[in-house]
Amino acid sequence: MRGYKFIAFAASVLALGSLQVAGTTETENKTGEFVATKEWQVIAEGQAIPKGLHVRINLQTGLKEAKLLDENERGTALQSQQGQEADENEPLSLDYKPDIIEESLRRVKEKKKSYAELRKAYKEFQKNFRTDGELIVQLIDQYRNFSKTPLESELRSKLDSLENLEYLLHQIDNALLFIDNGGLDDVLLPIVVNDTNTALRISAMRVLGSLTSNNPKAQIKVFEKNFGSHLAQILTSSNNAGEISAALHAFGALLRKFPLAQQRILSTSGTQALIKLLQSPDVELRSKSKVVTLISDLVQEKRFVLETSKDAPDAASTVAQYVLLEFQPWLQTHGYCAAVDNVLAKHYLHLLEQPEIVEQFATALEITGDLCSASWSQSSGLRHALLTIRNRYANSQDEYRLEVSQALSKLCEKLFNKPKHTEL
Ligand SMILES: *[C@@H]1O[C@H](CO)[C@@H](O)[C@H](O)[C@H]1NC(C)=O
Ligand SMILES: *[C@@H]1O[C@H](CO)[C@@H](O)[C@H](O)[C@H]1NC(C)=O
Ligand SMILES: *[C@@H]1O[C@H](CO)[C@@H](O)[C@H](O)[C@H]1NC(C)=O
Numbered sequence: 001m002r003g004y005k006f007i008a009f010a011a012s013v014l015a016l017g018s019l020q021v022a023g024t025t026e027t028e029n030k031t032g033e034f035v036a037t038k039e040w041q042v043i044a045e046g047q048a049i050p051k052g053l054h055v056r057i058n059l060q061t062g063l064k065e066a067k068l069l070d071e072n073e074r075g076t077a078l079q080s081q082q083g084q085e086a087d088e089n090e091p092l093s094l095d096y097k098p099d100i101i102e103e104s105l106r107r108v109k110e111k112k113k114s115y116a117e118l119r120k121a122y123k124e125f126q127k128n129f130r131t132d133g134e135l136i137v138q139l140i141d142q143y144r145n146f147s148k149t150p151l152e153s154e155l156r157s158k159l160d161s162l163e164n165l166e167y168l169l170h171q172i173d174n175a176l177l178f179i180d181n182g183g184l185d186d187v188l189l190p191i192v193v194n195d196t197n198t199a200l201r202i203s204a205m206r207v208l209g210s211l212t213s214n215n216p217k218a219q220i221k222v223f224e225k226n227f228g229s230h231l232a233q234i235l236t237s238s239n240n241a242g243e244i245s246a247a248l249h250a251f252g253a254l255l256r257k258f259p260l261a262q263q264r265i266l267s268t269s270g271t272q273a274l275i276k277l278l279q280s281p282d283v284e285l286r287s288k289s290k291v292v293t294l295i296s297d298l299v300q301e302k303r304f305v306l307e308t309s310k311d312a313p314d315a316a317s318t319v320a321q322y323v324l325l326e327f328q329p330w331l332q333t334h335g336y337c338a339a340v341d342n343v344l345a346k347h348y349l350h351l352l353e354q355p356e357i358v359e360q361f362a363t364a365l366e367i368t369g370d371l372c373s374a375s376w377s378q379s380s381g382l383r384h385a386l387l388t389i390r391n392r393y394a395n396s397q398d399e400y401r402l403e404v405s406q407a408l409s410k411l412c413e414k415l416f417n418k419p420k421h422t423e424l
Contacts, residue, residue, distance in 0.1 A: 032044065032047060033047075033048060033050075034047050034048060034049045034050065034053075034066060036049070036050060036053050036066055036067055036068045037067060037068060038067055038068050038070070039067055040056070040058070040065040040066070040067050041065060041066060041067065042058075042061075042063050042064070042065055043055070043063075043064040043065060043066050049066055052068075052069060053066040053067065053068060053069065054066060054067050054068065054069045054070075132168055132171070132173075132174050132177075133174070133177050135164070135168065136165070136168055136169075136174060136177055136178050136181065136183070137177075137181055139161050139164060139165055139168075139187075140178070140181050140182065140183050140186060140187055142157075142161055143158070143161060143186060143187045144186055146158060150195065150196070150197065155197065155199075155200070158200060158203075159199060159200065159203055161187075162187075162200070162203035162204060162206070162207055163203065165178065165183075165187070165207045165210075166203070166206045166207045166210045167210075169207060169210045169211035170210050170211075170213070172214075172215050172217075172218070175210075175211035175212075175215050175218045176215075176217055176218060178211060179211070179218060179221045184221060184222065184225050184227075185225070187204070187207075188204050188207060188208055188227075189225060189227075189230075191203075191204035192204050192205060192208070192227065192230050192231070192234070193230055198240055198242075198243055201234070201243060201246075202240075202242050202243050202246045203246075205231070205234075205243075205246040205247050205249070205250045206246050206249070206250075208222065208227060208231075208250040208253070208254075209246065209249040209250040209252075209253045210253075212250065212253040212254050213253040214253075216257070216258070219253075219254055219258050219261065220258075222254055223254060223258065223260075223261045223264075223265075227250070227254060228251070228254055228255075228261060228264070228265035228270065229265065229268065229269055229270075231247050231250055231251045231254070232251070232265065232268075232269040232270045232272075232273040233269070233273075234247045235247050235248070235251065235273040235274065235276075235277060236269070236272070236273045236276055239280070239282040239283060241283075241284045241286065241287055244277065244283065244287045244290075245286075245287060245290060248287070248290050248291065248294060251270075251294070252294045252297070255270075255294075255298065256297070256298075256301065257301065259302075259318065259321035259322050259324075259325055260321060262298060262325055262327065263321065263324060263325050266298075266325075266327055266330060267326070267330060271327070271330040271331060271334050272334050274291050274294070274295060275331070275334045275335055275336055275339050277291045278291055278292070278336070278339035278340060278342075278343055279335070279339050279342070285343070285347055285350060285351065285354065285357055286354075286357060288343055289357045289360040289361060289364075290360075292340060292360065292361060292364035292365075292368075293360050293363070293364060295331065295336070295364065295368065296363065296364040296367040296368050298327060299327065299328065299331075299367055299368055299371075300367050302322045302325060302327065305318065305319060305322045306319065306322060306323070328371045331368070331371060332371060332372075336368070336371075336372070337371070337372035337375045337376060338375065340361075340364070340365065340368075340372070340376075341372075341375065341376060341379050341381065341382045342381075343361075344361060344381075344382055344385040344386065345379070345381030345382055345384070345385050348384075348385035348386075348388055348389055351385075351389055352388075352389060352392055355393065355398075355400055355401050355404050358389055358393075358404055358408070359404045359407065362404065362407045362408055362411055363407075365411055365415075366407075366410075366411055366414075369411075369414060369415060373415065376415050377415050377416055377417070382415075383412070383415075383416055386408055386411065386412050386415075387408075387412060389404075389405075389408060390405050390408035390409055390412065391405075392405075393405035393408070394409075
């Protein structure tokens with residue numbers, strides 16, 4: 001038998017291997033020798049124990065216990081794990097022993113404590129736990145409970161509910177559950193259609209954008225509830241940048257990859273609403289840049305579907321819907337080309353300080369260039385604006401502006417086809 005063997009059991013069996021516990025230590029209790037049997041017995045504080053015992057920490061009591069090794073326990077991997085490597089004649093330093101015992105005890109106590117806490121926390125969690133679905137139903141119910149006449153005192157709770165919904169309804173299943181439980185009719189429609197509070201309308205449209213984004217089933221339901229024309233109505237009448245931004249986001253989320261909705265909404269009030277935003281002197285440049293981005297995204301989407309359809313003959317019905325979609329002619333009819341031209345010609349001085357907006361316009365001009373090239377290439381105001389911004393950015397130290405200036409160079413070359421005319 002090599003040295004003295006200790007095996008301490010912590011929550012997960014913790015093998016401490018062979019330890020020398022020879023001799024007496026300061027902590028030893030000389031009044032009683034430990035007499036080991038085949039049963040576990042508590043080792044008293046500081047009590048000496050003979051060599052070769054099986055020692056453990058009792059997890060229920062936190063006390064040290066020892067017993068004789070069973071025959072079949074001798075020399076098992078567990079007991080000899082660390083001991084094998086140690087030289088049996090070289091005792092481990094004595095002060096190592098209490099350290100290890102104390103460490104094990106400490107760990108056990110810590111574990112106990114954390115289990116207890118975990119248990120408590122878990123019980124608490126279970127008590128308050130709601131699945132997303134339960135939460136959504138509760139939020140809808142809460143909304144139904146609000147008084148029909150708008151009350152200032154309820155505003156904060158309403159906004160909070162909407163914020164929670166915006167967060168929850170990004171998930172496809174949650175969005176559908178919200179719709180199935182009447183959320184569109186009972187929560188969103190009344191606000192979007194009738195509420196006079198702008199903050200509430202903004203929040204409701206954010207929820208709408210969240211639940212329709214990349215969610216074809218939700219897009220269909222939202223479309224069926226006629227949100228498209230309600231949003232177009234808001235876009236037509238609002239000059240609040242936050243509201244326009246939220247409405248554009250929801251509008252875009254509803255229309256993207258949904259050719260039927262594009263057909264119905266853009267052929268009626270939709271296109272007009274977008275172009276009116278470009279024309280209105282009260283609408284910020286930032287909002288106008290979001291409008292041209294949405295327009296060019298939709299133009300691009302149709303182009304992309306038609307180009308890739310050659311490789312996907314099974315998408316025939318989708319392609320047919322896009323073929324019927326006459327967004328570009330509607331844009332022309334409602335004055336898109338002149339509206340964009342005017343924004344840039346009038347506001348280029350403001351744009352000098354807003355390169356990210358210039359970039360959005362440059363991208364949109366590039367994508368929609370085909371449908372407007374006849375008018376844009378003849379517009380001295382537009383040319384002047386684009387070249388001024390380009391020249392200013394070309395002389396900048398800022399990398400981003402330099403990049404935008406290169407994009408503008410390409411655009412000008414394409415539109416005006418007179419690369420020599422760069423001087424003003
Ligand atoms: C020594 O052990 C006895 C019984 O085992 C106990 O009553 C006593 O308190 C112990 N003394 C010390 C100093 O731990
Ligand atoms: C709605 O009101 C009813 C009746 O006042 C109440 O029992 C219920 O708990 C309320 N629901 C919510 C979600 O506030
Ligand atoms: C908006 O208000 C009108 C007039 O009070 C009402 O008839 C209509 O049902 C309301 N619409 C919604 C969606 O709440």
